Amino acid sequence: MTDATQPASRGPMLAADGTPLKKSLSRALRMQKMRALALIAPLLLFVLITFIAPIADMLFRSVENQIVSNTMPRTARLLADWDGQGVPDEPVFEAAYYDLFLAAERKEHTRLGSRLNYEQTGASSLFRKSGRGLEDMGELYQDQFTDLNGDWDEPEPWAEIFGDPEWLAEQAAWDGEGRMPRFQLREGAETLLPRSAEHYAAFARFTQTEDGDSPLEEEPWSAVHTALYQDLAAADLSGYDGPRAEMLAAADALVDSPEFSRLPFTDGFAEIDEAWVQPQIWQTLKLYSPDYTPGYFLNAMDMQLTPEGMEKRPENERIYMLLFGRTLFMSLAITFSCVLLAYPVAYLLSNLPSRSANLLMILVLLPFWTSLLVRTSAWKIMLQQQGVINDTLVWLGLVGDDARLAMINNQLGTIIAMTHILLPFMILPMYSVMSTIPPSYVRAAKSLGATNWTTFWRVYFPQSVPGIGAGSILVFILSIGYYITPEIVGGTTGTFISNRIAYHISTSLNWGLAAALGAILLAVVLVLYWAYDRIVGIDNVKLG
Amino acid sequence: MKLTKTLLASTALSVAAGAVAAQDMANSMTIVSWGGAYQNSQLKAYAEPYQALHPEVSIAWDESSAEAVAKLRAMTEAGNITWDLVDVEAADSIRLCDEGLAMEIDFDEVLAEGDDGSAPTDDFGDSLVSDCFIPQIVFSTTVGYRTDMVGDTPPSDICALFDTETYPGKRALNKRPLANVEWALICDGVPKEELYDVLATPEGQDRALAKLDTIKDDTIWWSAAAETPQLLADGEVVMGSTYNGRLFSAIAEQGQPIGMLWDAQMLDFDGWIVPEGLPEDRLARVMHFLEFATDTQRLADQSAYISYGPARASSAPLVGKHAELGIEMAPHMPTDPANATNVYVTQYEFWADYRDDIDAKFQSWLAQ
Numbered sequence: 001m002t003d004a005t006q007p008a009s010r011g012p013m014l015a016a017d018g019t020p021l022k023k024s025l026s027r028a029l030r031m032q033k034m035r036a037l038a039l040i041a042p043l044l045l046f047v048l049i050t051f052i053a054p055i056a057d058m059l060f061r062s063v064e065n066q067i068v069s070n071t072m073p074r075t076a077r078l079l080a081d082w083d084g085q086g087v088p089d090e091p092v093f094e095a096a097y098y099d100l101f102l103a104a105e106r107k108e109h110t111r112l113g114s115r116l117n118y119e120q121t122g123a124s125s126l127f128r129k130s131g132r133g134l135e136d137m138g139e140l141y142q143d144q145f146t147d148l149n150g151d152w153d154e155p156e157p158w159a160e161i162f163g164d165p166e167w168l169a170e171q172a173a174w175d176g177e178g179r180m181p182r183f184q185l186r187e188g189a190e191t192l193l194p195r196s197a198e199h200y201a202a203f204a205r206f207t208q209t210e211d212g213d214s215p216l217e218e219e220p221w222s223a224v225h226t227a228l229y230q231d232l233a234a235a236d237l238s239g240y241d242g243p244r245a246e247m248l249a250a251a252d253a254l255v256d257s258p259e260f261s262r263l264p265f266t267d268g269f270a271e272i273d274e275a276w277v278q279p280q281i282w283q284t285l286k287l288y289s290p291d292y293t294p295g296y297f298l299n300a301m302d303m304q305l306t307p308e309g310m311e312k313r314p315e316n317e318r319i320y321m322l323l324f325g326r327t328l329f330m331s332l333a334i335t336f337s338c339v340l341l342a343y344p345v346a347y348l349l350s351n352l353p354s355r356s357a358n359l360l361m362i363l364v365l366l367p368f369w370t371s372l373l374v375r376t377s378a379w380k381i382m383l384q385q386q387g388v389i390n391d392t393l394v395w396l397g398l399v400g401d402d403a404r405l406a407m408i409n410n411q412l413g414t415i416i417a418m419t420h421i422l423l424p425f426m427i428l429p430m431y432s433v434m435s436t437i438p439p440s441y442v443r444a445a446k447s448l449g450a451t452n453w454t455t456f457w458r459v460y461f462p463q464s465v466p467g468i469g470a471g472s473i474l475v476f477i478l479s480i481g482y483y484i485t486p487e488i489v490g491g492t493t494g495t496f497i498s499n500r501i502a503y504h505i506s507t508s509l510n511w512g513l514a515a516a517l518g519a520i521l522l523a524v525v526l527v528l529y530w531a532y533d534r535i536v537g538i539d540n541v542k543l544g
Numbered sequence: 545m546k547l548t549k550t551l552l553a554s555t556a557l558s559v560a561a562g563a564v565a566a567q568d569m570a571n572s573m574t575i576v577s578w579g580g581a582y583q584n585s586q587l588k589a590y591a592e593p594y595q596a597l598h599p600e601v602s603i604a605w606d607e608s609s610a611e612a613v614a615k616l617r618a619m620t621e622a623g624n625i626t627w628d629l630v631d632v633e634a635a636d637s638i639r640l641c642d643e644g645l646a647m648e649i650d651f652d653e654v655l656a657e658g659d660d661g662s663a664p665t666d667d668f669g670d671s672l673v674s675d676c677f678i679p680q681i682v683f684s685t686t687v688g689y690r691t692d693m694v695g696d697t698p699p700s701d702i703c704a705l706f707d708t709e710t711y712p713g714k715r716a717l718n719k720r721p722l723a724n725v726e727w728a729l730i731c732d733g734v735p736k737e738e739l740y741d742v743l744a745t746p747e748g749q750d751r752a753l754a755k756l757d758t759i760k761d762d763t764i765w766w767s768a769a770a771e772t773p774q775l776l777a778d779g780e781v782v783m784g785s786t787y788n789g790r791l792f793s794a795i796a797e798q799g800q801p802i803g804m805l806w807d808a809q810m811l812d813f814d815g816w817i818v819p820e821g822l823p824e825d826r827l828a829r830v831m832h833f834l835e836f837a838t839d840t841q842r843l844a845d846q847s848a849y850i851s852y853g854p855a856r857a858s859s860a861p862l863v864g865k866h867a868e869l870g871i872e873m874a875p876h877m878p879t880d881p882a883n884a885t886n887v888y889v890t891q892y893e894f895w896a897d898y899r900d901d902i903d904a905k906f907q908s909w910l911a912q
Contacts, residue, residue, distance in 0.1 A: 110642035121901040125893055128642065316750070319908040326911075385714075386779045409764050492719075492765055492910040500907070506614040508900055509639060 059522075062300075062515035065293040068285065071112045072099035076289035079282070084307050088282050093265035094230075097134060101223040102202060104131035106210070118510050119295065119305075120284045126275050133272030138222025140263055141229040148254050149247055155219050160243040162189050162200040163215070171216055180208050183215060192240060195227040229255055229262070283307050296516035320517065323497040328524070330415060330496070331479040337419045338426040338475045339468060346430035346467070350437075361431075368424045376485050379417040383408040383489075409491030417489045418479055425478060426471035433467030433542050466542035473532065473541065477525060497521060569829040572602045576630040579607035581793060585849035586631070586680075588867070590837035593845075597836075601829070612636065616645050616819055625819045628830045634813040635722075637677035638896050646676035646817040654678075654831055658858035659840040667840075671813045671855045673892050678838055679815035679855035681846065684878035684887070685723045686809040688791040689783035690776055691801045702808035703731040705783065706759055716772045716784025719765040721752075721906040722895065723785060723810045726888060728755035730808055740894050749902055753909045765910065776802050788878050792851035796869060796876070806883040812890045813855060853879040 015024035069076040074095035082088050103109040113127025145152035159168060164184035171181050183204035190197040203224055204215040211218075232255040237248055254260055269276035287305050288295060295305045302318040303310050312318075345364065349357050367375060382388050385404040393399045407413055437460065445455040483498040490496070497517060504514035532538070575591070577583040583605060591603050608615055609631050619625045632640065640646035649655075651672060655664035665672065671679040689699055694711055704711055705727060717724050725743060732755045734742050742748035764781060766772055772786035773794040791804045816838070818830055836842065843854035844862035851873060854860060863874045874880055878887070 107644050107648075111644055114639065114642050117897060118900055122897050124642065125897045128896075316753075317904050317908055319904065319911055322908075322911055384778065384780055487767055495911070503903075506611050508903070509613060509617065509643065510900070511617075 058511075059515050059519045061512050062296045062519050063292045063294070064512070065288055065295070066291045067112055067115050068289045069291055071103045071108050072096065072285070072289075075099050075285065079286040079289055082282070082286060084283060084286060085279075087266075087277055087279055090264060090266055092282070093269055093276075097137065097226070097265050097268070098199065098223060100127075100130055101134050101138070101221065102206075104134060105206060105221065114509070116281075116284055116288065118299075118508075118513065119288060120280060122275065123281065123284070126273055126281065130269075130272050130276075133268075135222060137263065137265075137268040137272075138226045140261065142222045142225040144254065144260060145225055145228070145251055148250060151244075151247060152225070152251070153219055155215065155217055157244050157247060158200060158220050158224070159204075159216050161193075161248065162186055162197055163204070168216075171214055174214065180212075180214065183208060186242070188242065192235060192237070192242075193228065193231040196224060196231045199224045199227040232256075233262075296512040297520075299513050300516040300520055320497070320500065323495070323500055324520070324524070326493075326495075327480060327497045327521075330411060330494070331476050333415055334418045334422060334479045335472050335476045337415065338423055339472060341419065342423055342426035342430055342471060343464075343468070346427050346434050349427070349431045350434035351439075364424055364427050367420065372421065372484065373488075375421055376417055376488050379413070379420065379489060380408060383413055383416065408489055409494070411490075411494040413489040413491065414486050414494035417485050418482060421485060422475045422478055425474045429470040429474065429542070430464065430467035433470070434464050437463045465536075466540050469532075469536055469541040473529075476528075480521065480525060568825060569832060570628075570823075570825040571600050571829070572604065573628045573826070573829055573833065574604045574606055574626060576606045576608050576612055576627050578609045578631060581850055582789070582852075583607065585846050585852075586837075588849050589846035590833075590842055593842070594833055594836050601833075613639055613645075616640060617643065620645050620819070620821065625821055627819055628822065628826055629833070630817050630819065631680075631814065632677075632817055634671075634673045634677060634679070634815065635890070635892055635895055635899075637815065637817050638674045638892050640817055641674045641676035642896070645820055647820045647822075648675045649678060649818065651678070654834060656835050656839040658856060659862075660858045662858060667856045667858050669857060670889070671815075673813060676817050677813075677815050678817070678834060679813045680838065680843060681814050681850075681852035682811055682855055682877075682879050683814060683852045684788045684806075684809035684811050685718070685785055686788050686791070686805055686878075687783055687785050688772065688776055688794070688802050688804045690779065690781075691803045693779070693782045694803075698803055699783065699805060700807065702727050702805065704805075705785075706731050706755065708759060708762055711782055713762070713782030714775075714780060715759055715763045716766050716775045716781045716786075717763050718769075718785060719767045719910070721902045722890070722899075724756060725749070725752040725902065725906070726810065727808060728752040731755060736888070739888075740891050743902075744894070744898065749905055753905065756909075773800070773802070776800065788876075789851050792876050796851075796866075796871065806878070807886050808888060809878055809883070809886075810888050810890055811878060814852075815855065847873045847877065851876040853877040 013021040015021050017024070072095075075092060078092045078095050079088070082092065100109055103112065109127045109131045110124075113124045116123035116127070142153070151157045159171075162185060163171070164186045167181055167184040171183075174180055183201060185197055185201055200220060203220045207213050207215050207218050228251070232248075232252045235252075237252045240248060266277065275281055287293075287307065293305070294310075298305055298310055300320050302313050302321050304313050345360075349360055349364070352360065380387075384390070385406065387408075389407065390399070390404045394401050394404065399405060407416070441459055441463070442455055445459045446452075450458070480496075481498055482496060483502055486494055486496045487499050487502075490499070498521075501514045501517050501521075504510045504517070575586075577586055587605070595601055595603065606627065612630050612632050613636050616625075616627070616630065619627070630646075637646060641648070651664045651668065655668075655678065657663065658667035660667075668679055671682065673679075687699075687702065687705060689704075689711075691698060693713060697710070699707075699711060705715060705717075726739060729739055729742055729748065729752050730736070732751060734748075734751075743752065764771075764775060764784075766775075766784070766786075769786045769790055772781075772784040773790050775781045775784055777794065777798075777800050788804070788809065791802065794800045795802050795804065816834060818827070818834070822830065838856075840856055840858045841862065843856050844859040844864070846852070847854060847859075847863045848865065848867040854863065860874075860877075860879065863877065865871060866873055875882065878884065
C-alpha cells in the first residue's frame with residue numbers, strides 16, 4: 001500500500017500484492033480481454049461456422065478442378081507430358097479406356113462430361129455415349145475368350161487366378177453377414193499379368209465396397225478381359241504353374257494366333273465417336289487436368305483458356321464484363337437517387353414536431369414491412385404500358401395512346417423499383433444522424449448573418465454527411481447483390497450480374513463459374529469500400 | 545369350425561405380413577413439385593387416392609421444383625437428403641442423372657403395367673428420355689394471342705410471331721433460348737428435319753438470333769411462364785409463348801379473350817425422379833407410391849384437373865372431363881391428333897450439349 005503511493009523514484013511501482021503495477025495492470029487488462037472474447041465466442045463461432053466457412057467453401061470452387069484428375073487419373077498423368085499437337089498416341093487412348101471404364105461403372109463419366117461441356121460444347125453427350133461404347137470394345141475380347149472356353153465368363157476362374165488363396169477361402173466362407181474379407185492379390189499375379197491383376201483388383205474391390213457383392217459370384221467387367229488380352233500378348237506364360245494354368249495357356253495361344261481379332265484403342269474410340277480422334281477434346285482434357293484452374297475466373301472475365309494461352313472470347317459470347325459494369329453503374333444510380341429522395345424526408349422527420357414526425361416515420365416504414373415481391377409486382381402494374389401511370393398520362397393527353405412510355409422491363413424500371421425498395425435503408429441512418437444535430441448551431445449561424453443557403457451548406461450539411469455515408473454504403477452494397485427485383489422488372493437491359501450467378505447456380509449447375517463471378521463481385525465491393533475509406537474516411541460513417 | 549379357424553389364421557397371417565411390410569416402409573414422404581394448379585392436380589389425382597388406401601402415410605409438399613437441381617446437389621453434398629420424390633422437367637432429369645444425383649430406375653421392374661397389359665417401357669415409349677426419369681405428363685410450349693387485338697385474321701401458324709406488319713404489338717417470349725431459336729429458324733425457312741443440324745453450327749445460331757433480332761424491340765422477355773397469361777390479360781402484349789396448360793386456364797377457366805396456336809408446339813415432358821442415396825425404408829415407400837401414382841388410371845385422372853396429356857399411351861383413351869367445368873379434356877391435350885399436326889419434340893440430348901453455349905450467346909445478344 002505504501003509502495004504504491006510513494007514517488008516513482010523509489011523503483012517500480014508495486015501493486016497491493018507486491019507485483020509491479022505495470023505487470024499487474026496488463027494482466028488485469030488481458031483478463032478483461034479474455035473475458036470479452038469468451039463473451040463473444042459463441043457469436044464468433046456461430047458466424048465462422050455458418051457464414052464465413054460456407055462462403056469460403058463456395059468461393060474455393062472457383063479454382064478447384066480435381067474432377068478430371070480424379071476421374072481419369074492415368075490419362076491426366078499421360079496428358080501432362082503430351083505436346084498438345086494433333087491427336088495423342090495409343091498409350092493415352094489405352095489409359096483413357098481404363099479410366100473411363102471404371103468411371104462408367106461408378107457412373108462418374110457423365111459428371112465429367114457435364115464439367116467439360118462448360119468448356120467444350122458436345123462433351124456431355126460424348127462422355128454419355130462413350131460410357132456405353134466402351135462396353136462394346138471389351139466385349140470383342142470377352143466373346144473370343146468365352147468362345148474358347150466358357151469358363152472365362154464365370155466368376156470363379158478369375159478369382160482363383162488373381163485372388164490370394166487365403167482370401168479365397170475366407171471369401172468362400174463369408175456368410176453374407178458382417179464385413180466381407182477385403183480382396184487380396186495372389187502373390188506373383190502382378191508380376192506375371194500386371195494389367196489384368198490391376199484391373200481385376202479394381203473390379204473386385206469395387207464389387208465388394210460399392211455393390212456389396214462377392215467377387216466369387218460376379219463375372220468381371222469386359223475391361224478385365226481387355227487387360228488379359230494385353231497381358232497375354234506381351235507376357236511369356238511358359239513358366240506358369242499356378243491356378244488354371246491350362247486355361248491361361250490356351251488363351252495365350254489364342255491371343256498369339258493370327259485368327260484372334262484385336263482392335264487398337266484409338267480405333268475403338270474412333271468407332272464410338274469421331275470427336276475422339278480430333279485434337280479438340282484432348283486439348284480440353286489437357287488444359288483442365290491440373291487440380292486447380294484459372295479457367296473459371298477467365299470465363300468470368302469474358303476470356304478463355306486455349307492451348308496457346310489466354311485469349312478474349314468471341315464478341316458474341318461476351319457478357320460478364322458488360323454485366324459487371326452495368327451492375328456498378330446502376331447501383332450507383334440507385335444510391336444517388338436514394339440520397340436525393342431521402343435527404344428531404346430525413347430532414348423533415350428530424351425537424352417536425354414528434355407527433356407528425358412519428359406519423360411520417362410510419363409512412364416510411366410501411367413499405368419496409370410489405371413483402372418485397374408484392375412491392376415489385378405493384379411497380380409492374382404501375383409502370384407497364386397499359387398500367388396506371390401510362391393510362392393517366394394518356395387520359396391527361398400528355399402522351400399519345402400509340403406512344404405510351406416504356407418504363408418497365410428496362411433500366412429505368414429497375415432503378416425506380418429498387419430505389420423505392422431501398423429508400424428506408426437510406427432514410428433511417430440519415431434521420432438518426434440529423435436528429436443529433438443541435439438546432440442551436442443553425443440558429444447561431446443565422447444570428448451571425450449567414451443566409452439560409454450558407455447556413456445549410458456550411459453548417460448543417462457537413463454535419464449530416466456521416467448519415468449520407470452510412471446510408472450510401474448500405475444501399476450500394478445491398479443493391480449490388482440484388483437479384484429478385486431486376487429479374488422481375490429488369491427486362492433485358494436492367495438485369496444484374498447476380499441474375500447470371502443465379503442462373504449458373506440453379507440452372508446450368510456451373511458452380512465454379514458462379515463462384516468466380518461471386519468472388520469478383522466481392523472483390524469489387526471490398527475495393528470500393530477501401531476507396532471509400534481513403535476518400536471519405538470510414539470514421540465519418542454514423543448509423544446513429 | 546375348421547373353416548373359421550383357417551380364415552382366422554390366414555387373416556392373422558396377412559395382418560402380420562402387412563405389419564411387417566408397413567414397418568419396412570417409412571410412413572412419411574416429402575414430395576417436391578411446382579406448386580399452383582399443377583401440384584394441386586397431383587394432389588387430387590395421385591396423393592389423395594393413395595392416402596385413402598394407406599391412411600398411415602403422411603405426405604409433405606415442397607414447392608421447390610424450380611430450384612430442384614441446385615438444391616438436390618447441395619443436399620447430396622451435405623449428405624442429408626430430405627426429399628423423397630422430386631418433380632422435374634425432362635431436361636433437368638438428364639442433368640440430375642448425369643451428375644449422379646438421381647437414381648437410375650428399372651422401369652419394367654418398378655412401374656405398373658399398362659391397363660392394356662403393355663410393358664411400362666412400351667407404354668411410356670419415347671417419353672423415357674433418361675434412365676432416371678419417370679414421366680407423368682406431356683406439355684407443350686406454344687403461343688397464345690389476344691383475340692381482340694389481331695383483327696379479322698387470327699394467326700394460324702407460328703411465324704405470326706415474326707410478322708409485325710400483320711400483327712403489330714408486343715410479344716412475350718421466354719428469356720431462355722429453348723423454343724425461341726427453333727421457331728426463329730423454322731420461320732427463317734429451315735426445314736424441320738435439318739433444324740438441329742443447323743442449330744448446332746455457329747452460323748445457324750447466328751441465323752436464329754438474326755431472325756429474333758427483327759422482333760427484339762417488340763418483345764417482353766419472361767422468366768416465369770405465368771407472366772405471359774398475365775401480360776395477355778392486361779393487353780400488354782398481342783401474343784406470347786407459354787405452356788399450353790397456362791393458356792387453357794386463362795381461356796377456359798378465366799374466360800379471357802385469348803386464343804391459342806397449336807402450330808409448331810414444342811412438346812416436353814415432366815415427371816418424377818428419385819434422389820440417389822435414400823435410406824431403404826424411405827425408398828421402399830417411394831417406390832410403392834410411384835407404382836401407384838404412375839399407373840394408367842392415375843395419369844388419366846390428372847388430366848381432369850389440368851390440360852396436360854398423360855405420358856402413357858394407355859392413359860389417352862381414359863382422359864375424361866374437367867373436374868369442375870365439365871368440358872371434355874381430350875381436345876385440349878397437346879397430344880390430341882387434331883392439335884398434334886405440326887409438333888416438335890424437344891431434343892434433350894442436343895440441349896444437354898448446347899444449352900450452355902447457346903444460352904451464353906443468347907444472353908449476350910439480349911444484353912446488347
